[in-house]
Amino acid sequence: MLGMCYKQEVEKRRIPFQNDSDTQAKIAKAAKWLCGDYKVGLLLYGTIGSGKTTLAKAICNLIGILYNSAISSDRKAVYRVSALALAKNVADDPAYFNKLKNQDLLFIDDIGTEPASVKSWGNEYSPVTELIYARYDRQLFTIISSNLKDEDFGDRYGERIADRLEEMFERLHYQNKSYRK
Incomplete structure (x- = not known):
């Protein structure tokens, strides 16, 4: 089912789906993570254009389908936000930030593209x-995509966050070239 959701995400952009071995392996690892007793987070990181966001969106869509079907009385969806939108809205709307902290299911796209800090009314x-601190403390389901390399997480966010990412997130590293070319 995850593979079908992935294919649909690709075809939405009017490009042909490439069912190569790397894509199949990533989908299989993500499906195993979803169905198993693993860490509460999934970190998709690596090269630009390699399918990280596409896989995250496919996971979000699959969860939406499963939770909003006739077999489930619970209605759930994965809340999606880009790191840039997060940075733009967090300082001006504390309620928005609290909403993100408390979402049962959250996908943060493209961390590492946002400003490291944001100032608003004298607060930074x-x-x-x-x-990440808030979601780590509550051990909430979180998917993150990023173009950062392993060593960049500590440089960008500090060793404490890098250590928490290690504990909280299963990792899928992307090394293949961009599908956009």
């Missing part, structure tokens, strides 16, 4: 860092 925020 580090939105991604603060959000």
Whole structure:
């Protein structure tokens, strides 16, 4: 089912789905993570255009389908936000930030593209860092995509966050070239 959701995400952009071995392996690992007793987070990271966001969206869509079907009385969806939108809205709308902290299911796209800190009315925020701390403390389902390399997480967010990412997130590393070319 996850493979079908992935294919649909690709075809939505009017490009042909490439069912190569790397894509199949990533889908299989993500499906195993979804169905198993693993860490509460999934970190998709690596090269630009390699399918990280597409896989995250496919997971979100699959969860939406399963939770909003006739077999489930619970209605759930994965709340999606880009790191840039997070940084833009966090300082001006504390209720929005609290909403993100408390979402049962959250997907943060493209961490590492946002400003490291945001200032508002004399206060300085580090939105991604603060959000990861909050979600780590509550062990909430979180998917993150990023173009950062392993060593970049510590450089960008500090060793404390890098350590929490290690504990909280299963990792899928992307090394293949961009599908956009």
